[in-house]
Amino acid sequence: MPTATVARLPGYLRVLHGLTADGVVTTSSEELAAGAGVTPAQLRKDLSFLGSYGRRGVGYDVLHLSEQISVVLGLTTQRRVVIVGIGNLGHALASYSVFAERGFAVVGLVDADPAVVGTTVGGLVVQPPAALHDVVSGSDATIGIIATPAAVAQDVCDELVAAGVVGILTFAPRALRVPPHVDLRAVDVASELQILAFHDRRRTGTGA
Secondary structure (H helix, E strand, O other): OOHHHHHHHHHHHHHHHHHHHOOOOEEOHHHHHHHHOOOHHHHHHHHHOOOOOOEOOOEEEHHHHHHHHHHHOOOOOOEEEEEEOOOHHHHHHHOOOHHHHOOEEEEEEEOOOOOOOOOEEOOEEEEOHHHHHHHHHHHOOOEEEEOOOHHHHHHHHHHHHHHOOOEEEEOOOOOOOOOOOOEEEEOOHHHHHHHHHHHHHHHHOOOO
16 A cells, blocks of 8 residues: 555544544545545545445445544554653643544653653653663553654664664654664654745745
């Protein structure tokens, strides 16, 4: 399955969950595509990789399609997550209730600040860096979230890999290196804002 298709599946699942909450049983490719921000043709092509083509004149069964996408994304089994860096961002992530709704459980929190260690966030006690390996192994976590300053992000990444996680989501504004068996996703908010600023300048002609 193409990487671009995989990247769009969570959007389709989000729309489907919304339709389910509204009591909708079937949906058309047009309705689902509009909610996900893609064209109907793109939607149908993406869903064909799942073996789901819908029924002419009827559309897609919302619950069945949700289950198909959940299986492909590996969401039928709850994924356990450890967050490293419990500053403002890490604190917000630890308290983010949508994780549980999407099949993820935050099971461990780690921070290097002595003033933060021992505090409770989202029902979990923040542990020191020395306890990271035990936190990961003791909770069977497979995903780590890095919400630390950039200067220590690679060290944290290495520690997470050594502890056994196989997926890392980083918010640190720097490039990280991981071994081939570990998947890495990066979210750089500042860079995304800079891209928006570029497009805004092109539209308005300001800041040249």
